[in-house]
Amino acid sequence: MKAAAFEYCRAADIDEACGWLAADDGARVIAGGQTLVPMMVMRLARPTRLVDINRIAALSHIRKNGDGVAIGATTRQCVVERDALVAAELPLLARAVPWIGHSATRARGTIGGSLANADPAAELPLIAVTLDAVLSYRAGGKTGTMPAREFFVGAMITALPEGACLTSVRFPVWGGEKIGIGFHEVNARRSDFAFVAATAQVELGADGNCKRIAIGVGAATDFPMRLEAAEKQLKGTALDPKAVDTAVRSALADIEPLSDLHASAAYRRRAAISLAIRAVADARASAQGKKIHAH
């Protein structure tokens, strides 16, 4: 399994990278390569040119950005995994990153790479959609932004414009006192792509009721989804289990889940419901300051 031949170059800055992409529509950027290289050696991807963006310093950062945290596209997943700012401000992201692949792939894989790849079962797109992250990209000398919910449009398909390269992603930080998170994933083996994943982030008010809630489901459909109907129903409530169950079931009633070698559509539907309920319960419990069970 040897890749088809290609030209290789390193870009010193993002505009140089975009220039290469614009000059040759067979050109692709390479950052971590953890998904691109396997596709290339199996000759499923055959770029004529690889533009290595790993050295572009401006693309690798984790920093506060207003009431959010901005992470550069080529920031390694393992760096995000250990980052104190992320742990403090983006607990849901911190919780999910260890589930991405293996530590050896997180050592090279990047935040931007995973987002641009848009695998239905990937964790980062799910977190981005759950938290309403905003992705920034560069194309033709101009910077553009796109909300996560508009970015993922199909299995392995994004709305990233032709010739554009992701530069960073900004995750809003929830500012409240009682924030809790939940994350669940089911797969055959611990480190596999998820059959289904579910996320929840909850802010409880002083009265103990749900002030704000976001629920996401990934891997069940072509791209991650938010359970908006359930969020609406549960906002302002005490998040009691019956209500959560009803709201989640109803929000997932009409999805058309993926079916493949690993899991049937029926399985994904049931697991989505089950995991979303668990994620909300965990988020509520952790917002209340309770320990949650390992799953």
Add this chain to the structure above:
Amino acid sequence: MTATGHHRYVSTDRRVREDRRFVAGKGQFVADIDLPNTKHVAVVTCPHAAARIKAIDKRAALKMPGVHYVVDGAELAAATLPLLTGLDTPNVQRRPLSLDVARYSGEWVAAVVADSRAQAEDAAEAIDIDYEPLPFVLDAEEAFKPGAMLVHEAHGSNVLLDKTFVWGEVDKDFAASPRKLALRVKWGRSSTVPIETFGVVTSWDPWREILDVYASIQMPRYADQIGLALKIPTSSVRVHYDVDVGGSYGVKRGIKHTVLCGYLARRLGFPVRLIEDRLENMRGGDAHGPERLFDVEVAFDNSGLVRSMKMRALENVGAYAGRSPFQLGKPIGAIVGPYKINSVKYQAIAVVTNKTTQDAVRGFGQGPTNLALERCMDEVANVLGLDPLEVRRRNMIRHEEFPYLIPSGTTYDSGNYETVIDKVLANTSYQDLKVERDRLRGEGRLAGIGMAACLEPSGGNATFEALLNPAITTSTFMDSCRINIDGLGAITATMHTTSSGQGHETLVGTVVGEVLQVDPDTVRVTRPDSLNSLPSGTPVGSRMAIMLGGAAFHAAQKLKDKLTAIAAHDLGIPLERAVYERGEVFDRNAPDKRRSCADLINIAHRYYHRMPEGFEPGLAAEHVYQVPTGGTLPTKDGRVQMYPCFSFEFHLLLLSIDPDLGRPEIVRYRLGHDCGTQINPKIVRGMTMGGIAHGIGAALYEEFAYNDEGQLIAQTFMDYLLPSSHEVPAVEIVDHETPSPHTVLGQKGSGESGYLGAPAAVANAINDAIRPLGISINTLPIKVSKLGDLIADARAKKGN
């Protein structure tokens, strides 16, 4: 040294000498071999499940950079003979490259030779092949039906084998039994998938007329098959046995790769190298294993005693067959497992389909058969409302009943099953497991206890060949060892096959050291090539501890006897008074009268005038060892002694399932293991743990799955799921040693331990867990999604 005597080196906690080179990355795997001027091969594979090959256009490929040659099936077929088959099926011909018709997606159709592997792959893409897709059949039951689409037209049917054996009065026993039950059990297509793929380097020396072969190989008669196919004498084939094999567990047969490369090396005049990439391996290498459907019926009484069994085994061998259908025959030698079943009817059916060819896998069919048998035992218990452990105990052969003759004609050598089970339960109380299971159930989980009691036939007496193909009358199954003590006393022993991690060099050193009473680490062990070797049956059938150990033991014993005789003669004493001790010999009546090791070596090598009359000078001895209890052929009614020795394993595990997600988790795992004398305990334990991991993979994760278009959809490690360290729980193993009366040190085999029983134990645990829902599952692998769907359907029916 008696089988039950105290050993100086055998059974002690010694390091495995091979480990030294591997931890430094200094093994010599086939891909590490760099012969000057070697060219690289890549293969072109058929994308269709079945197709006629109408034309192969090589022109564009031949013009590409670095390309030297393109060979197709027609050219290869003109120059070589078809590969050997085990059954008598001359119209089901197997060749390295398809001839006229390709019969599975992934079958090799052409091969490119280029300066680099990458260039060979580039050129392989440029070969234009005109295919006419043909109808195909994937399912064994479909293929078995009369009028089914034929995979090999010339054979006239899809059936390679359909043989029924009746041992004992099956009908009478069934009629006399108050209870019966029937079960259908499916072992899904899986295999042991080593991390190193198969690879071969061949080089032809036209001046000496020798074909050098370096390969990651584990196969009997490898040099023979190369010579036969290439139509050259086997004395022109030099297989290098000192290539380290990166795992095999049965599968690395590599004959089509070798014949292809051997032909190319002779044709082109430079060394040729084919290292399968993972796609070539999974789709068209030796990667696939048994895919077997069992229909089993047992007849039993109200106390759970199973009197008779009818078993029909339908095997989907894939598009071609070498030895693999014999995997239906090997289990005949332990067809009743550890139980006193009185009579058996066994029907073995092998059919071809348009799937990848199956090859030999660890256990050679015993694992799937144990699955069927052990599921039956649990269902018998279930139907009677009895405890499954108790039912097994009632049926088990007791230790005082050995040697025990089973209906199919094999005598089990020794065993103490009840003691092994007792030891496991002393380690972990059965009652405690039940309490824990109930606690998990109380927490809303599905939880089950699973067990399996099964045998590991060992010793490799492959008379199943003669059973399934009467044209074969082989009764010789041998191995050998040659030892030389040189003029300065250095001991070198040889072994005559490759190894894939079993620690055979350590085995030989330990046995030779034990007999000669010298530190095993001072015994050099080498692997001559096939032209310098004595016969070896290779590491199959869990045979090497018995066979190589036996050969080494006897060769060493010959040397010990010679040294003793030399000393007796030189001391002028009768032989009976001469005592050998650590290389020295002394007079029993006058211990000061002795000859040192150096003395004896000098006499043997230099002082012929002091040698006993008629003795050969020097200190060289060899032994070619026939398998114990071997040498017989089947009777007319299909009975024969197969393997000589029977190891025993008892698995007991507790498993918990998330009822909403269907995801199983093994909570506790205990194993009792008895393989007789353990020559090296570290090796035995490692083998068993590895076997359990393989078994968990087969039970829960691994499947070569196909879609309806005949495409293998599990063709990479992203879809064929191998257990990682997370998926293999901690296992506590308790050992027992019931020596074999047939072997030099009481040792039995352990090369398949764990794998033969783990799938059955896991399947039984899952069934115990889901039984309260009124459901069962008898198809492996038991995947999360399948289990989840099954549980959900059952709960829906119950109105949950």
Add this chain to the structure above:
Amino acid sequence: MRIELNVNGVTRTLDVEPRTTLLDCLRDALDLKGAHAGCEHGVCGACTVLFDGVAVRSCLMFAAQAAGSAITTIEGVTPGPGELSLIQDAFCETHGLQCGYCTPAMIMVAHALLADNPEPTREEIVEAISGNICRCTGYAQIVEAIALAAERMRGVNRPRSLNK
């Protein structure tokens, strides 16, 4: 194209195709055969090397990308001809291998783990090696090797008990 690679402390200038992976470059151009190809698509881990001290899959990197970082292979952690490091010796002590094919990669992972975490729990060892597939050992004796190495590295140097 010309690249400069720093491997096991030595910088070498090489001429490679862009499509040559780091794994193939190490094995073919530098004759370092210890890293092995098991799947070439980043799942089995047999190709693991250290990249600035961090365990990575060398089959998932093109050699051209590796310039500028310190690459360490099994040859680089072997103290000398015929000499074993403490970790290598622990693998021999527990027989944490059989065929040896996944072994250099396991040892590199052990190096990275123990450099970062001198007192790993069993769960942490299991997690660390979970990206490396072994088909021979069932992992038990590998986990024991790494635990033994950790214990010895912490300076507690007592012989392993032989009692069963």
